[in-house]
Amino acid sequence: MSGAATITSVSTTALPIDGGTVSTSAAYRLPEWFGRLRDEDKKLFSARRRAMELIKAAPSVNAGARAVAKEFGGVKGFTAKRLYGLYQAWQKHGEDDRLLVNLAKYPWLRDQLNGGEARRETKLSPAFIEYVGGLFLANKRSMADAWRELVRRWKATWVTDEKLPGVMPDGGAGSARDWWRLRDVSVLRMERCPETLPDGWSRSNLQRLVMAWCAITPAEIALARRGTAAMRAELPTIHNSREGVEFGEHLFADDLHHDFEVIVHGVTPPNQRPLEVGIIDYASGVYGPFVLQPTLPLEDGKRRMLGWDCLKYVFASWLELNGVPLDWPIHLHVENGTATVDPDEARIWHAMSGGIINVCWTQMQGKYCLAWDEKRVGNFRGKACLEGVWSLHHNYEAALPGYVGRNRENCPAGLQGQQREALALLKWAATQPPEVVARMRLPLLTWDEFVPLRMDIVAEINARHDHALEGFERVTKWRPQGVETASWRPMKELESLPSSARQFIETKTFVESPLERRERLRARGRWVACPSSWLAIILAFRAEPMTVQKGTILIRRGRHRYWYMAESRAEMLSAGIEDGKTYLVTFNPHSMRCCHILSERGEYLATWQQRGHRRGDRESLAKSFAHRIGMQREVEEKVERLLIASGSAVDVELRREANAALGAPSGRMDLLSGRPARGADETISAPTPSEDNGAVESQGGVELETPEPLTGEPTNGRSWPRSSILPSRSCGEAISRVGSADASEDDPLLTNDRSPSRMLSSGQLPPDGSGTGQFAAAAICAAEKRMRRALAATETAEAARRQRQEKRIKALSAALEDY
Structure with missing residues (x-):
């Protein structure tokens, strides 16, 4: 074998040959030129190298060639005859691995195999060949244009007397006059340079010599002519693995522009493209949560696209839904465009979490910044697991109306007709009564129709089994035998069935879905709920001054109103929150379950849950009653204690x-x-509609359920223990x-x-x-x-x-x- 060793490869195989078994375990070192091959040629070389080792270990060449050909199943290039001839040539050249490569694709490798014959054939100096190679790379179009540039420079030296490297017979630098002075002095009287070129300067010969001497690869040509992105396409790719990666350890965030238009009422024009920012977990492949937003036109003619705040909402929602792992850190991989994080904020997140939250930016060099050194440009290959899954999402949505295509010229033929029909129907609907508009069907989806449909698509993708994701295990499920409509159930549910019923089931093996893999990986670590102070700091960028009135914070968003209160008045006072004072309040507009209260200096004070109920929701009404009664008792007990003290x-x-x-x-x-008092160990019955202790009457003949306990579980029917705060x-x-x-x-x-x-x-x-x-x-x-x-x-x-x-x-x- 030739060349220095860079990678060690071990091949262990056992083949049956002529009734026996031949086992080979050959450790060999890959040559230095192996990394310059293309991916498909690397696979071909590895297969041929393994076949040579198997044939070498066989009792005879014919028997080994037949056994290897049988193993490959008659694949083209691996017949017994072809393998026999390839093995003979490989042995003849001293087991030179260059014979195992398609030399027609790599002339420089072929010339090396010939022992440098191309170098001995020419009388041109190496300095001149390297000079021509530089011209070939400097030209951004073709080598023919580079050869014409060489001829132009050669003729220009007749007047300028500029020296070109390596053009003289002794390998020194010289001009056209210097070269002709050694060949024919009479030509020096000419005003223009003769058309005759030195020997070996033909375009095809120089191209062959440059490729052989300089060994210019497609990656080098792509870098010189088309840039770094084109060069990376010619280099070996980096393959990652999910093995050993835990759930939540690596999160990838990116934005998505959907390939179709929807109708958004209240804007002009109404047909707009949906935008989205989401997070995918690398270990499980589960996508979500995500934020949806339509493209909104502004008054100045511009469009409102996704903002830098969307990623923070999504990340806060992920922490709120999944919690925080205690056994491994969280790496949030972001880009440098829309889905990004400011370095100062990333530093704050890292400090507040004690090193659990780490923000990573991708670079053009294919590296990750694990600190706060954000680069001006990004690399989409750094989050290939998310960039690649966008194609799957587009495929699921390909049948939806309003598909726009790459541009206006490459869109479906029916798009313009759908847009015009939708605009005409909306203009007509403005003059119709609401009951007519409600029955109208538009050719495009409305925004209200698209949002639940998008959520169903994401749920289907996360629960799919028909995929080939790396590292996923196979799971067995069961269902009643012969019931085609029954869903497949996990095997752990089979344990609850009696043994006599298990003979009437059928089983099937599936590749585990992303959701099933998430649950399996999550069980391997310890998780805790995300502290409310972390969520408050992540969402602190949108803090607004609000006043606490009667222990309540009111947040208005359009036509909706949300009320937030503390669990008890004692909790409110212990956090230093007083009625009538103004505090900074932040919240997640995509999840209005709670709000976070900060001081004027940005210090975290408390997190209050949303209160209130809608008419008819007896469960939320019961919770509201329990909360109100609990706070009322605290006030009464405090006043009673003060009266006794006075x-x-x-x-x-x-x-x-x-x-x-x-x-x-x-x-x-x-x-x-003045009502009967109760002891410390007694319980107080929940209010019912028949009592007059603050309960409301039943409406419409429907009796209201009793409130749930404020603290602890019910101990006796509809009763709960009194609060132990006072x-x-x-x-x-x-x-x-x-x-x-x-x-x-x-x-x-x-x-x-x-x-x-x-x-x-x-x-x-x-x-x-x-x-x-x-x-x-x-x-x-x-x-x-x-x-x-x-x-x-x-x-x-x-x-x-x-x-x-x-x-x-x-x-x-x-x-x-x-x-």
Whole structure:
């Protein structure tokens, strides 16, 4: 073999030959010129090289050639006769691998095989041949034009006496006069250079010598004439693999212009092309989420295309839907055009996530910037997995009306007719009543029709099994035997069927879909929900000043209104948010589930969920009631605690004790509402339409469902535990337990012998109400003691609450440090 070694290749094969088995394990080094071959010639060389090794290891050449030909199945160029002759020539030249290449495509390799005969045939100097080779590459059209340029320069030296390299017989530089001075001095009297050229200067001969000496490859010609992009097409491609890549480890973002037009009402002209920005996961091949937007004409004649903010919305949605991996980082591969990220923002994302989020830009050199060194130009080959899948999306949409083609001249014949018909129908519909317009059918899709159709197409692509994606495994599914309409189910669902029913099923093997691969890869790592502070920082570019009113933030988007509130008033106050003040609020306009609140300096404060409900949605109505009642109780408990601390509750309890002595119903009354109070361990029933505690009446004869619990799961029917944010047993409740029916005999607060119930039962107080002065004095003394003990219990509960809040803050801080 010839040439230096660059790559090591190992071939291990076993073939049956004449009843026996021949096994060969040959390790050989590929020659240095292997990388200059085209991809198809590399495959041919590898197959022939493997065939030579197999024949060499066989007992005889004929037997080896027949066995190899049988293995290749009679492929052209691999018959037994052809392999026998190729092996004989390969052995004759000392196993020279250049014989295994189609030399007609590579003249420079053929000349090297001939031992440099082309160099010995000519008397031209190497300096001159390299000079001509430079002219060949400098000409941007053809080698014939470069040869004419050489002749023009040669004749010009007759006047300018410029020296051309290597034109003299001794290999030195010279002009046309210098060359003719050695050949015929009489010619020097001529004013113009003779037409006769030196020997060997014919166009075909110079072209052959340049290709042999300089070994100019198609990649070098493409680089000199057409640039870097054309050169890359002649170089070996870089093949990546999904093996070992985890879900979410590499995300690729790009924008897409759909190849058809849709009708967008309210703009002129109404026929516009849809635009899209989306993210695909490299490991699973799952595409989404994505953002759709039509092309919108502006007043100045320009068009509103996709903005740089669309990618941030898509990436924030991906984090919100999938979460954050703890076992590997996230690499977001972007371009330098529409779907890109500012380097300063990428640096902030990297710092806030502790190195989990990394933004990578593609370069023309085929490299990735893993830091913030963004380049002015991009390389679409850096995200080939997404660029290549766009063709699949276009194929799924190829049957939709309004296909525009590459340009106006290469569009379908019916496009202009569809556009004119759509414009005429829209002009006519402007004069028709709404019921007529609703039944009208346009030749093009409307925007409202296209959006759900696009979502169905993406769902179908993510769930497809008919693909040849690299690295995907094969899965077996089952369905009832003979039921053609039944869908195929995963094998894990078969375990729930009895063994007697398993004989009536049929199975089939599929290539796993991108969604199935995503679930399998996701289970290999640990995932957590994305912190709300991360989403707030990613979306901070669109923060708007808004005022908090009654603990609510109202966001208006067109005709729609969205209300956002905290889970509780205590959570709102702990975040430092107050009513009447203005804060910076940001949100994802494509997912209005929550909004993020920032301070005036951009510090993250809190994330509030969307509240409110639509008429008829009993589930959201129940949640709204639960949230409202929870906040109402917090306010009541705080006011009650303040009244007790100020001493205002003493007069209330004295009045209730006096009325109880007269035989009036006392019971356990709430200090504010006067309703029966409940203990800390009791539950409060959810409001029903029949109660008057804040519930609304049923509408249209439909009974409203009870609200869902604010915290925890229901413990008993339609009840849930009281909120543990504030002490649920107030001082007023403890005082009002005097004389109640469920008072415990062991309660130290109720064992006073001077209590009204005991005094009445023992006969110390007459039933007619006399002796109330003695009872009033005893009631005041008991009330004062209970007041002191109730205040002590309140302080203990407050200290416990503050301790739990500090532990929660420490846990959150530790979790953020881990991220």
